[in-house]
Amino acid sequence: MIEDIVKLKERGLTLQEIAERMNMSLGKVQYRWNKYRQQQSPPEEIFAPSQEMTKEKWSMPFEYKEANACLMPRTPESLYVYWSFSESVKIMAEHHFRTKWEELPGVLKVYDVTDILFYGHNAHRTFEIDIPPMTNNWFLHSLEPDRTYIADIGTRTFDGSFFTLLRTNPAETGANEVNSSYDEKIERWKQQDISQPEWLENFSTYSYYQKIR
Amino acid sequence: MSNGYFALVLHAHLPYVRHNEANRLEERWVFEALTESYIPLLWVLEEQPESLSWTLSFSPPLLELLNDPVIQKRYLEHLDSTLRLIKKEKSFSKNKQEKEIISFYEKRYKKIMNTYQNHDCQIIKAFRSFMDEGKITCITSAATHAFLPYVQTEQGVKAQILAGVNTYEKYFGYKPTGFWLPECAYSPGVDKILADAGIRYTFVDEQTLLKSKPVPSKGIGAPVYSPHGVALFPRNQFISETIWNSSVGYPGDFDYREFYRDVAYERDFDYIKGFIHPDGIRVDTSLKYWRITGETENKDWYNRTYAEEKIKQHTKDFNIRIKDYLHNNKQSFPPQLITAPFDAELFGHWWFEGPEFLLQSMEVSIEQNISWITPQEFLHRHYQDLETVRPGFSTWGRNGTGEVWLNNTNAWMYRHLHYCEKKLVELAAKLSKEKVNIVIERYANQMVREWMLAASSDWAFIIEGNSASQYAKDRFQEHIERFHTLNEAIQNGSYNVKEISDYENEYPFIVMELWHYFKNQHDLYVNMQYTNQNQKGNKILMLSWEFPPMVVGGLSRHVFDLSRKLTDLGHEVYVLTSAVDGYPDYEINNGVHVYRLNGKQPSFESFFHWTGSLNLAMAEYAVELSKKIKFDCIHAHDWLVSVAALAVKKELEIPLITTIHATEHGRNNGITSPLQYEINQKEWELMDGSDSLIVCSNYMKKELTDVFQIPEDKISILPNGIDPQQIIADSNEKNYDEKRSDNELLLFSVGRLVKEKGFQTIIEAADILRNKGLQVKFVIAGKGPLFDELNEMVRRKHLENYVHLAGFVSDEERNGWFAKADAALFPSHYEPFGIVALEGMAAGKLTIVSDTGGLKEIIEHDETGLKVYPNDPHSIVWAVEYMFANREHCKEMARKGEETARTIFSWNSIAERTADLYNKIQNNTAKVGGMV
The missing domain is CATH 3.20.110.10 (Glycoside hydrolase 38, N terminal domain)
Structure with a gap:
C-alpha cells in the first residue's frame, strides 16, 4: 500500500488527494506516509534549531523596581499582599526622614474599610505589623470574614506615627457562613436604582494614562 | 415522571x-489523555442513547494541542510504539492471566488506532459531529x-x-x-x-x-x-x-485497574528501553496489568470480568443515589x-x-x-x-478558597503576571496612537501569548502539589522572560522578522490578534486629546504647596500670578499643589493647569510629615503626567516641596529651578528647635540640588550666600510682581468711610500675624502717638498665631480707639481698606521681599516700610515712600508726624511709588525674565549632556 502512496506523492498529489484516490481516510494516509519518511531518513527536528542567541538574556528578577502594592483575596480569614518600591520612593523616604533606607523600620498597616470611601484616616479598625527587612510580601491571617481591607506599606516616624509609602487596592475576605435571605444591595441593583454595583468588583480598569485628563 | x-x-x-x-x-x-480519556469518550458518544x-x-x-499536526503525528508514533511493545509483551509473557490482559490491550489499542485514523486525527471534529x-x-x-x-x-x-x-x-x-x-x-x-x-x-x-x-x-x-x-x-x-x-468514591474499588503500576517499571532495562524515554527515564507505557487489590504492594492481576461486574454495580448505585436525592429534595x-x-x-x-x-x-x-x-x-x-x-x-x-493557587509555594508568581499585564496595557496605549508596524504588532501579540502561557492555573497548582514542579517553574519563568525579551526588542527598536518568527514557531498557540484586548477607553481618549500639542512654549511643572484659593502666605498669590503670566506668554504651566475641600482636583484656571493633590494621609497631625506625604503624592503625579506631557523643567517654591522636586528632577532628568521665598533661618533669626533644623536641612538640600535659584531681592541673595554658602552665580534676583488690577477697590462697594477730619490719619497694615511682621511695634507707636494727642488710627488686617497676644496688648494699653485688629479680610475688603487709608505701613523685622508694600504702592498710597530685607530695595526713601527703623516705635511716630507736616510731598511720593510698582514690578516683565532663565538653564544642562 505504501508504494502506491509514495508513487502518487511523487506525482505531486497532496495527501488529501491521495486519500480520496485510494478511498482511505486522510489519517491513515498521513500515518503511512510519515512512517515511510521516518524509515527513509534519520530522524530530524521539524524545525531547525534556533540560532545561538547573541543578545543578553533578560532574566526574571526577584521583584520589579516599581512602586506597587497589591492585595489579593484568599480565604475568609486571610489575604495576601505583595509590594515593591521604586528607587524614587526610596529616595524620597530617605530624604524626608534623612535616614538610610535600610534603617527605616518596615511597617504594614491594615485597614478595615468595609463599605466606606477610604481616604487614609477613616477606617473602622486598623492594626500594624512590623515587618522584617528585605520582605516584599506577607500573608495576613486571622482577619474577619466578609470584610473589605486595604493595606499600607510604610514606616514609622521618630515619634511613633505610621507613615504611608504605598497603598494597596481594596480586597475582600469571603463570607464564612451562610448569609441572610435578604440583601439590600442586590435589591437596589435589581431595581436599577443604582448605575454601579455597590460591591467590590475585583478587577482594575487599569489605564496607562490613568492620571492624565 | x-x-x-x-x-x-x-x-x-x-x-x-x-x-x-x-x-x-x-x-x-x-497522549495518555487521548488514549485513556478522549478517545474512549468518543466511544461513549458512539453508543450513547x-x-x-x-x-x-x-x-x-x-x-490547540489536539489540532496540532506535530502532536498528531507524534501521537501516531506513540501508538505505534505501544503496539510494538504489546507484540513484544505477548511473546514475552508466560502467564495465562497476564496473556489475557495483554490481548485485552492489544484489541483496545488497535481500536484506539482505528478511531484516531478514522477521524483523520481530528478528534475535535469528531466531538463536533456528536454535538451536531x-x-x-x-x-x-x-x-x-x-x-x-x-x-x-x-x-x-x-x-x-x-x-x-x-x-x-x-x-x-x-x-x-x-x-x-x-x-x-x-x-x-x-x-x-x-x-x-x-x-x-x-x-x-x-x-x-x-x-x-x-x-x-x-x-x-x-x-x-x-x-x-x-x-x-x-x-x-x-x-x-x-x-x-478518592476514599469513598467508586474509582478506588479494589477490582478496578491500578493506576500507579505500569509495565515500564516491571521489566528489565534492556528489554524496555526502546519504549520509554530515549534518555533512559522510565515513564508510563499505559500498559497496566494490575488491579488495585487493596492496601497492599502485592497487586493482583487485573480481571476484566470482575471490573465489568463492578461497573454494573456502581452504575446502579449511582442512579439510585440520584433518584433518592431528587426524591428527597423535591x-x-x-x-x-x-x-x-x-x-x-x-x-x-x-x-x-x-x-x-x-x-x-x-x-x-x-x-x-x-x-x-x-x-x-x-x-x-x-x-x-x-x-x-x-x-x-x-x-x-x-x-x-484560593489557598491552593495562592500559598507559600506559589505566591511569588503573581507579581510577575501582574507586571506583564500592566506592561501590556502600557504597550497597547502606546500602539493605539498610530498605525502600527506589522512586525511590532506580531511582537505585541506574542507578548500576550507569553503572558497567557505563564498565567495558566496549572503552574501554580503543580508547584503547590510538588509533582513535576520543576517543569512548571521552568515554564513559568521561560514565558515571563520571553515576554520581557520581546518587550525590550520593541523598546530598543531591535525587533525583526526573524526573531519574532522564531518566537511564534516555538509556541504556535492561538494565532490571532490579541494585543487589542489590552486597550483602554481612557488611553484612547488621552491619545486623541494630546495629538496636537503646542510645541512653541516651554512646559513647566510648577510645585507649590499653596495655590489659590488656599492662601497662607504670599507664595500662593505669587505662584498664581507667575503661572498665568507665563501662560499668557505662550508657555504651558502645570501646577501641582495641595487639595482644598470643595475645590476641583483638576481645573484649568486662567490657562494654568492646576492639580490639587492629597497625600495618602491628608490629615497627618504633624505638619512636617503632612508635607512628606504630600510630596510623595506630588512626585507620583508628576511622573504620571510625564507619560504624556514632556516637561521642559521643574519650578519649585520653598522647602515644602523639596522632597518631590528633587525626586522628580532625578526621575525625569530635567532641570530644576527653585524660588526661595524665605528661609527658616531668616524667619526665626537663627535655628533653635529640632523642627527648624529639619526645615533648614530641607532648604539646603533643595538649594543644593537645584540647577538654578531665584530670589526676590539682594537681601535674600546675601542670605543664601552667607547662611547656606550657595555660589553667587547660581542665584538670580527676580523681584516679585504685582498686578494692579488686583488692588483696585470695587467702586460699588458700600463706602463706609465715615468722614475723617483733616487732622486724623488712617494707616493700614496687612499680613500674617507673626512676630517677624513687627505689628507689635505699631501698637507701641500708637501708645506714644495717643499720649502726644495725635489723631491716628491703625488698622491691622490678617490672622495668625499672634492674634490673641496683640489683642491683649491693645486692651491692656486701652488703645481700642487707636488700633483695630481686623482679622482675616477678603481681597475686596483689603482693597477697600487700601482705598480708605492715608498710608500703608509695613514694619517687618524680616521680609525677604514684601509684596504687600508693592500693593500699597500700586494702590496709590504713601507706603511706609522697615529699612530691612527686601523692603528697603523696593522703596527709595523720601522719593517713592518712607522708611522707618525696624523694631523702633519712635521711628513710626516720626513717620506719622512727617505725614502731618508734609501732606503735599506725601501725595507726590505716593504717585511716584505707584508708577514704580506698575512698571518695574509688573508681572509681564518678571514672567519674561523667568522664562529667559528657564531657557538658559535648559541650554546649559543640554550642553553638559552633549559633552558627556
Missing part, C-alpha cells in the same frame, strides 16, 4: 505542553486556563475570556454560550466580562451559592443569576463525590437540578473504567426514567425562574 434533572459536565484540559523538541515528557500527558445529552468543555490549550447530533454540548474555558480572580486587570480577564471564546469559534464554527471558569474560580466582576462575551452560563462550587448574598431560596437546587446576568450552575457535592472522592419550580461537573481526565485516565461507567449509567438512567439535561436546555426551559444573588470569591479547590 422524575422529580428533577441530572446534568453531567466534563471539563477537558491540559496545559499547553507542545515543544518543538521531540520526546518531552510532558507531551505524554496529551439518542435521548441523552451532556456537556463537555474543551480548554483552548487542549483545542445533539449528544453533547461543547463549551470552552479561559485562553490558558488562568485563575481569573488572580488576574489583575479587567483587560487581562477580557483577553483570557475572549481569546478562549474565539479559539472555540475557530474549531466549532460558532461562539459558545457556556463557559468553564478555570478551577470554578468566581469573583465579583468576572460575570460582567463573561456576559459581555455573550456567555450565558458557567459553573461554580455549591459553597459559592450557599454563601451568596442573599442565600438562594432553592439552595443548590437550581442555578442562580449573577448580578450581571450569567447563570451559575452549582456543583452538587453529595452526588459528585461518589465519583471524585422542589416545586424549577424542578430540582443536580449538576455534576468533573475533570474529563478523571474518566479513563485516573479511573480507567470511567467511560464505561458513564455509558452504562446513561442506559440505566433511561430505564429508571431519570432525566438528563444540559445547562443550556435547562436555561431554555427555566430562564425566567431563577433568582439573582451576588456570590463572593470562591473556587472548587480545598475549602472552596
